[in-house]
Amino acid sequence: MTAPAIRLAHLRKTFRGRRALDDVNLNVMPGEMVALIGASGSGKSTLLRHVSGLVAADRGESRVEVFGRLVQNRGVISADIRKVRADISFVFQQFNLVDRLPVITNVLTGMLHRLPAWRSLLRRFTPDDIACGVKALTRVGIVECACQRASTLSGGQQQRAAISRALVQQARIILADEPIASLDPESSRRIMELLAEINRESSVTVVVSLHQVEYAMRYCARTVALRAGVVVYDGPSSQLNAQLLRELYGAQSDELLSSDSRDTGAAPTRPIDVQPAYASARVNAWVEAHI
Numbered sequence: 001m002t003a004p005a006i007r008l009a010h011l012r013k014t015f016r017g018r019r020a021l022d023d024v025n026l027n028v029m030p031g032e033m034v035a036l037i038g039a040s041g042s043g044k045s046t047l048l049r050h051v052s053g054l055v056a057a058d059r060g061e062s063r064v065e066v067f068g069r070l071v072q073n074r075g076v077i078s079a080d081i082r083k084v085r086a087d088i089s090f091v092f093q094q095f096n097l098v099d100r101l102p103v104i105t106n107v108l109t110g111m112l113h114r115l116p117a118w119r120s121l122l123r124r125f126t127p128d129d130i131a132c133g134v135k136a137l138t139r140v141g142i143v144e145c146a147c148q149r150a151s152t153l154s155g156g157q158q159q160r161a162a163i164s165r166a167l168v169q170q171a172r173i174i175l176a177d178e179p180i181a182s183l184d185p186e187s188s189r190r191i192m193e194l195l196a197e198i199n200r201e202s203s204v205t206v207v208v209s210l211h212q213v214e215y216a217m218r219y220c221a222r223t224v225a226l227r228a229g230v231v232v233y234d235g236p237s238s239q240l241n242a243q244l245l246r247e248l249y250g251a252q253s254d255e256l257l258s259s260d261s262r263d264t265g266a267a268p269t270r271p272i273d274v275q276p277a278y279a280s281a282r283v284n285a286w287v288e289a290h291i
Ligand code: ADP
Pocket: 015, 016, 018, 019, 020, 038, 039, 040, 041, 042, 043, 044, 045, 046, 047
């Protein structure tokens, strides 16, 4: 039987006497795209951080596995965690790029974990590495920005760069923690389309936490809803409706179903009109000059 991509069993986490996660049991199968919804403070980020072993759960029955490999058990992080983490890519609300570095360098940091130590330390990238970064930037539609400093990009472009970094990492799981919370509706749609496309075409398992429910409904077949650290819904996103959300979230449901949900028009797909060969030459020139 196939091991789940993510397996959470009896996950509990208490911060200073307050339960942030309360007996969470969840299996995500390889190739699924799952939305994690819930109001602020419901435990979405805490759950995602437990999956990658950034946070240790309470002692007790808590157990986390990724592709059958142990991440943590009974509040103890696995000694093998670095290997497991190579399979997991994080995408954050605030993008987490190094502002002063060019976009391509930010993207290439995604492969540092699999380079020999000396190359990793010197940030020495081979032409093949650079080609891989250029390919990832082409795929997300911002290869023309490869040599710009990350700080000069718009929010939507920065999130695309962060997703390119995840592609370069070749992780089998992407955990995206409110990746569209800082973006306008148009950029939000593009980022969600991109995540869905990567999920579909590269069989990457995606868990994406979202504040706004309409994006879960539109892009993810399955939704898991958290309230005060408890899973209160786990099922088809198509069955989420205003009534259910009100039952789940009470007065907070209006905040979760934003006005943007009335706009169901699909975003036009933007053609990629840059020449990868040209971008590659520019990137190589930049790398020769700077590394
Ligand atoms: P969400 O991502 O859904 O907004 P979080 O996972 O950030 O929710 O937080 C869940 C709960 O855990 C909140 O009550 C939050 O205050 C608490 N919490 C999260 N991280 C910490 C921490 N490092 N220290 C103390 N409390 C925390």
